[in-house]
Amino acid sequence: MSNQKIKITLPDGSEREMDKGVSGLQIALGISEGLARNVLAAKVNGEIWDSNRPIEQDATVQLLTWNDKEGKSTFWHSSAHLMAEALEALYPGVKLGIGPSIENGFYYDVDFGDRTFEGAELETIEAKMIELARNKSEYIRKDISKSEAIAYFENKGDEYKLDLLEGLADGTITFYEQGNFVDLCRGPHIPNTGFIKAVKLLNIAGAYWRGDEKNKMLTRIYGITFPKAKELQEYLFMLEEAKKRDHRKLGRELELFTFSEKVGMGLPLWLPKGTLLRERLINFMKKAQDKSGYQQVTTPHIGHKALYETSGHYEKYGKDSFQPIATPNEGEEFLLKPMNCPHHCEIYKYKPRSYKDLPIRYAEFGTVYRYEQSGELHGLTRVRGFTQDDAHIFCMPNQVKEEFIKVIDLVLHVFKVLGFNDYTAQISLRDPNNREKYIGGDEAWNKAESAIIEAAAEKGLETVTVLGEAAFYGPKLDFMVKDALGRRWQLGTIQVDYQLPDRFELEYIGADNQKHRPVMIHRAPFGSLERFVAVLIEHCAGNFPLWLSPDQITILPISEKFTEYAEKIRMLLDENDITGFIDNRDEKIGRKIRDAEVKKIPFMLIVGEKEQEEEKVSVRKHIDGDLGSYTPEEFVKYFKGLIADSLKN
RNA sequence: GCCGGCGUAGCUCAGUGGUAGAGUACUUCCUUGGUAAGGAAGGGGUCAGGGGUUCAAAUCCCCUCGUUGGCUCCA
Structure with missing residues (x-):
């Protein structure tokens, strides 16, 4: 043991002299035994290490x-190793792919050979994991040479690990061993398996090796573990609660939309209440756009195939799309529109433009159709026919940044009004290693990419940058929001495009009396109305903001003797553009209230003998309960005030 | 598109080879009730579709469709 000293700085800024070779665990012991019992790993100069390293x-x-x-x-990554150990014990000869931790838990990709793995077997694996965890096997780190590592996995016959080893440099390879299990792994790991007290294997799924569909599909087993059994219970409860928010379930229960096999998969049918919700969202957006200088345009649902050949969409997506519509005329083909932009380009072109006209902002709630892969369809979040709150801004190059910033403001306004505080702004750029995926030259791309980066920076937007996520014609700024089950969806999108103006030969006459090429900004703050509604439903668990709610009020007469008075109230609401209906079923008031609560109707107005005499209404608010009695006029004023408040910003 | 699960009444679900069920919703009747489920009666299913095994199939097998969890894709 060396008695050389080193200086350890803790997060609170305090410094300690410790023996060289001290481990995180020993440092913890020096602070308190309780802490030491709970230490899973140590962050050493920003790098995560085993606590005993x-x-x-x-x-x-x-x-x-x-x-x-x-x-x-770290805990979940170690749990993946524990699961692998259990799998090897239960299914000798399984081959293992990768087994990382994820946002909530971990997975391991497994090749069971010819065997089909049954979901019911998960419980057996869980039990085995718990059994192995009780051994408190230490996770032991070993430096190993590349040749030894290769020899080990060649002997074991695991081609996936050998494939992984190919990409690693000699001298950087480590193995981790716990119990009877050895894995190629960078680490770090928790001290021993005994920390893992509760295990739940959640589901199995197919996953291509290395994410490439040309490779073999492995069985991916997802799981989650906890240091306490109670935490697992809480997690499972939370999952159940999240399922109750699922827009597919609420969409049916609240009578918003449906699907029909006969109409076709991925083609949503909007019911009256869902349509009302859509219309409210559309009006909200139109109002915001009117203020920002947009003009509404309307274009047809189909367009000549040549239109999309010009835009490049046909070449890029034609073979994977709904196929062209033929006409009686030989060789004439139309495409169901997958995008609105080519149509808008043609609107731009219908007359010569002056620089004085720019920017021109054409907006359209355009319904588009895309042949999404069948396995991708998912409720309203991924469909084959959907309505974009689309707009295209045609501007001069020196206006791009300012216009871009205005669009960011619009997106943020929408998110703020609807309470989406938990979003990710993602800058999607070209994949530098795969340029043939994109159209256009480097110069235009560089300009477009820097415009986005600068605009986002200028707005102080916190962004993540992802290479390879750009559209084929230009980079994007995407706004991502999570659904109830934590899946991330893209909502708003803003894209800078130098390509389509070129392809459509768009022009404007500059101050110099010369022809110039405008720049296009594609943008959709909601993205698609369908997806937006889906995420909105899950976000508010079906309890829509008052101004959006399809049913804002239900009037509940105590008995049928008061339907006439109820009708009077309803007319007053009608005059004030408030959506209300009378529940005049032959049911008791308790029943009517219950049903209105279940349907998540924001307000109930109860009218009976007392109310009729006093010319009042008893107001009951969804979830909150009785608010006392109001005159109808007072209530209307109160109601309108609530809506005005929620739309302020 | 790929791998796995699932498909019984509008909805939620029971039914492991022997005459299709429950709750709820719906219809009719009784009840005219004061802040989360009043009572009674009734109608409703080619058990997703097609093929096969069997004396007999909701049930076992195959195919197709839909759906679901992921993977790949996403203009």
Whole structure:
């Protein structure tokens, strides 16, 4: 044991002299035994290490527990190894792909050979994992040479690990061993398997090796583990609650939309209430756009095939799309429109444009059709026919940034009014290694990409940048929101495009009396109305903001003797553009209230003998209950005030 | 498109080879009731579709369609 000292700096800024070779665990022990029991890993100079790995030089050390994101991910990664150990014990000869931690838990990709893995077997694996966890096997890190590593997996016959090893440099390879299981792994891991107290394997799915559909499909087993049984119970409860928000379930229950096999998969049918919701969203957007200088245009649902050949969409997507519509005339073909932009380009072109006209902003709630892969369809979030709150801004190059910023403001306004605070702004750029996926030259792309980056920076937007996510004609700024089950969906999108103006030969006459090419910005704050409604439903669990709610009010007469008075109230609401209906079923008031609560109707107006005499209504609010009695006029004023408040910003 | 699961009444679901069920919704009647389910009666299913095994199939097998969890894709 060396008695050389090193300096350890803790997150609170305090410094400690410790022996060289001290581990995170030992540092924790020096603070408190309780902490030491809970330490899962250590962050050493920003890098996550095993808590028992010796620290050889001065370092900033943060001890990671279950309360830290990195602590959890280490825990789950170790759990993946535990599951792999259980799998090898139960199914000798299985081959393993990769087994990382994910946002909520972990998975491991497994090749069971010719065997079909049954979901029912998950419980057996869970039991085995718990059994192995009780052994408290330590996770032991080993540096190993590449040749030894290759020899090990050649002997084991695991081609996936050999494939992974190919990409690794000699001298950087580590194995981790726990119990009877050895895995190629960078680490880090928790001290031993005994930390894992509760296990739930959630589901199985197919996943291509290395995410490439040309490769073999492995069985991916998803799971989650916890250091306490109670935390698993809570997690499972939360999952159940999340399922109750599923827009597919609420959409049916609240009578918003439906699907029909006969109409076709992925083609939503909007019911009256869903349509009302859509219309409210559309009016909201139109109003916001009117203020921002947009003009509404309307274009047909089909267009000549040549239109999309010009735009490049046909070449890029034609073979995977709804196929052209033939006419009686030989060789004449139309396409169901997958995009509105080519139509809008033609509107731009219908007359010569002056620089004084720009920017021109054409907006359309355009319904488009795309042949999405059958396996991709999902409720309203991924459909084959949907309505975009689309608009195309045609502007001069020096107006791009300003216009882009205005669109960011519009998107943020929408998110703010609807309470979407938890979104990710993603800058989607070209994949530098795969340029043939895109049209257009480097110069235009570079200009477009920097316009987005600058505009986002200028707005102080927190962004993540993802290479390879750009549209084929230009980079994008996408706004992503999670659904009830944590799946991320793209809502708003803003795209800078130098390509389509070129392809459609769009022009304007500049101050110099010369022809110039405008730049296009494609943008859709909702993205698609269908997806937006889906995410909105899950976000508010079907309890829509008053101004959006399809049923704003139901009037509940105590008995049929008061339907006439109820009708008077309804007419007053009608005059004030408030949506209300009378529940005049032959049911008791308790029943009517219950049904209105279940249908999540924001307000109930109860009218009986007392109300009729006093010319009042008893107001009951969804979830909150009785608000007392109001005169009808007072209530209308109160109601309108609530709506005005929620639309302020 | 690929891998796995699922498909019984409008909805939620029971029914493991022997005459299709429950709750709820719906219809009719009784009840005219004061803040989350009043009572009674009734109608409703080619058990997704097609083929096969069997004396007999909702049930076992195959195909198709739809749906679902992922993967790949996403203008």
